[in-house]
Amino acid sequence: MADKSKIPYCDATWSPIAGCTKQSPGCRNCFALRNAHRMAANPNPKLHRRYAGTTHMTGHGLEWTGHVNLCRELLDVPAQWKRPRRIFVGAMSDLFQPAVPHAFLDCVFEMMKREPRHTFLLLTKHAQRMADYMALYDVEDAPHIWPGVSVETQRYAEERIPELLRIKAAMHWVSVEPLLGPVDLSGWMWGRAEPCEVCPKDEDCDCGYQTRRSLGEPTIDSIVVGGETGWPDHARRMNPLWVQAIRDTCVYSQTPFWFKSWGAWAPAVQFEFGDLQKERTCQDDTGLLYVYGSPTEWGNKLDSVTGENFPEPQKGGC
Numbered sequence: 001m002a003d004k005s006k007i008p009y010c011d012a013t014w015s016p017i018a019g020c021t022k023q024s025p026g027c028r029n030c031f032a033l034r035n036a037h038r039m040a041a042n043p044n045p046k047l048h049r050r051y052a053g054t055t056h057m058t059g060h061g062l063e064w065t066g067h068v069n070l071c072r073e074l075l076d077v078p079a080q081w082k083r084p085r086r087i088f089v090g091a092m093s094d095l096f097q098p099a100v101p102h103a104f105l106d107c108v109f110e111m112m113k114r115e116p117r118h119t120f121l122l123l124t125k126h127a128q129r130m131a132d133y134m135a136l137y138d139v140e141d142a143p144h145i146w147p148g149v150s151v152e153t154q155r156y157a158e159e160r161i162p163e164l165l166r167i168k169a170a171m172h173w174v175s176v177e178p179l180l181g182p183v184d185l186s187g188w189m190w191g192r193a194e195p196c197e198v199c200p201k202d203e204d205c206d207c208g209y210q211t212r213r214s215l216g217e218p219t220i221d222s223i224v225v226g227g228e229t230g231w232p233d234h235a236r237r238m239n240p241l242w243v244q245a246i247r248d249t250c251v252y253s254q255t256p257f258w259f260k261s262w263g264a265w266a267p268a269v270q271f272e273f274g275d276l277q278k279e280r281t282c283q284d285d286t287g288l289l290y291v292y293g294s295p296t297e298w299g300n301k302l303d304s305v306t307g308e309n310f311p312e313p314q315k316g317g318c
């Protein structure tokens with residue numbers, strides 16, 4: 001819970017639940033798990049209670065227990081923030097995991113609907129439950145609630161994005177973090193996914209090309225991409241070709257693209273390194289060289305350009 005967020009495209013985080021269960025390969029090095037374990041050992045009784053029982057040490061290392069704490073005392077937090085904020089909901093967990101009761105989701109959604117001056121970013125790997133829940137809930141008049149799904153490979157993009165696009169919402173966003181392989185998202189974007197020789201980037205041209213928008217179909221409105229952080233033996237590398245392909249698709253389809261970070265392993269071709277002998281390096285199967293370091297140090301430049309484009313909050317609300 002923070003009124004200032006380290007997530008660069010948000011102003012604040014709001015986590016009304018604590019505890020989670022790993023869902024797919026992107027969860028392997030979950031940072032929230034380490035954080036929750038640390039918080040459970042905090043001498044502050046409020047923090048300790050919030051995270052108690054959510055993690056445990058196993059023969060394979062630290063894991064979630066599957067127990068989820070519902071933090072009712074935090075439900076009111078967004079109401080106390082008077083200045084409008086872009087709020088990431090549930091950064092330390094997954095709001096739509098099965099362990100969160102339907103009635104508690106109602107409480108979270110009631111709060112979000114009551115506070116239209118904020119923009120709420122939802123992000124889940126449980127896309128089907130989010131879509132089923134939001135189908136029951138009247139969200140059409142709540143353009144400040146932006147559902148999103150987290151995908152790490154093509155398989156999970158194909159599983160989760162169609163569920164996301166079932167939701168009637170003003171904005172649908174996708175977080176591809178950690179990006180673990182090539183992912184083609186072009187089929188779910190509104191404009192051209194590829195350059196057209198006749199009329200580049202022109203949606204209304206007469207070359208016969210039809211966009212999802214011209215067909216009246218829902219689309220991805222914003223994409224965030226990032227690599228994995230963590231210890232050298234754990235963090236997985238992100239090939240720059242995978243990021244460039246998503247960035248190029250976003251450019252051609254005019255979809256806002258945010259490049260968050262390279263993660264722990266930066267591809268050497270993207271930087272001007274001096275004496276690499278001094279650095280911790282490794283190579284992937286294609287022979288590409290990577291250097292280990294801090295994501296903050298690597299920054300968020302892709303081909304020397306900072307990729308920071310996220311839609312502005314929309315006016316309106318209930």
Ligand code: SF4
Nearest residue numbers: 020022027030032093
């Ligand atoms: S869904 Fe998110 S919080 Fe939950 S285990 Fe996976 S990465 Fe961690």
